Amino acid sequence: MLEPSQDLFRVTLLGTGAPPPVLDRFGPSTLVEVGAEKFIFDAGRGALQRLHQLQIPFSNITGVFLTHHHSDHVVGFTDLWLTGWIGRPWGKREVPLKVWGPEGTKQMMEHLPKAFFVDIRVRSKSYPSNGVKLEAEEIKEGLVYDKDGVKVSTFEVDHGGEELPAFGYRVDYRGRSAVLSGDTTFNENLIRHAKETDLLVHEVTAAAGNAAENAAQLKRIASNHTTPEQAGDVFVRVAPRLAVYNHLLLFGGARAEDLLPATRKNYSGPLLVGEDLMSIEIGETVQAHHFGK
Numbered sequence: 001m002l003e004p005s006q007d008l009f010r011v012t013l014l015g016t017g018a019p020p021p022v023l024d025r026f027g028p029s030t031l032v033e034v035g036a037e038k039f040i041f042d043a044g045r046g047a048l049q050r051l052h053q054l055q056i057p058f059s060n061i062t063g064v065f066l067t068h069h070h071s072d073h074v075v076g077f078t079d080l081w082l083t084g085w086i087g088r089p090w091g092k093r094e095v096p097l098k099v100w101g102p103e104g105t106k107q108m109m110e111h112l113p114k115a116f117f118v119d120i121r122v123r124s125k126s127y128p129s130n131g132v133k134l135e136a137e138e139i140k141e142g143l144v145y146d147k148d149g150v151k152v153s154t155f156e157v158d159h160g161g162e163e164l165p166a167f168g169y170r171v172d173y174r175g176r177s178a179v180l181s182g183d184t185t186f187n188e189n190l191i192r193h194a195k196e197t198d199l200l201v202h203e204v205t206a207a208a209g210n211a212a213e214n215a216a217q218l219k220r221i222a223s224n225h226t227t228p229e230q231a232g233d234v235f236v237r238v239a240p241r242l243a244v245y246n247h248l249l250l251f252g253g254a255r256a257e258d259l260l261p262a263t264r265k266n267y268s269g270p271l272l273v274g275e276d277l278m279s280i281e282i283g284e285t286v287q288a289h290h291f292g293k
């Protein structure tokens with residue numbers, strides 16, 4: 001029988017930012033605590049700092065899922081992996097780390113230990129060498145994790161071209177679900193896989209001012225990402241119990257507070273703009289909390 005705490009289904013936004021190296025929004029990364037498992041989806045800049053703010057040691061993490069290989073989604077990985085191995089309160093990892101991701105994941109996980117060869121050689125004298133091992137699995141659309149009632153499945157999204165395989169994820173547990181869009185423009189496949197999910201965490205982009213005048217840049221952004229107006233259409237069709245924006249890509253003078261009014265043109269349901277360390281409990285209700293409140 002599961003402990004009561006194993007009924008947990010909580011999504012915490014570790015980082016809601018994008019490439020800009022700002023302090024208030026770290027790189028994209030999301031913690032999903034579900035049943036007895038703790039997964040990290042994407043490992044942007046600062047993921048380990050945010051995890052440490054939650055006082056969750058990296059030893060407690062079941063594994064890492066990557067949506068795609070843009071660097072802002074993976075530059076925090078080495079920090080999680082290596083700093084999360086050493087035997088301090090934030091680390092203490094003793095078992096190999098499982099990493100799921102698109103094509104390129106195996107190559108990355110094979111080469112990272114080579115890049116950090118000297119550190120691993122030295123620290124292996126002090127810490128269990130199993131804790132620094134990486135086990136990579138490349139994903140295709142479908143079920144990728146299924147244990148103790150926790151199911152994680154992936155679906156293809158459209159991040160602007162076949163040269164960049166990109167996925168969203170859906171987590172199901174005890175009749176509840178959360179969907180993470182990954183990076184995508186408006187995408188029918190996402191809508192299909194997210195239908196009536198409890199929580200939809202979706203990326204968003206907006207441009208204003210000078211950036212809006214740069215037609216070439218706007219065109220590129222529009223083919224890779226989702227505008228608030230498009231996201232509104234997605235939310236209407238998915239009808240989640242709660243939609244939350246993350247991975248805010250704001251160009252020019254665009255501001256986070258403009259995202260809701262822009263979305264409201266098309267969608268009037270439950271919607272929040274995510275912030276770092278916002279957590280969302282999925283239970284009888286779908287309830288968001290600010291960090292420390």
Ligand SMILES: [Zn+2]
Pocket residue numbers: 068070159183
């Ligand atoms: Zn991307």
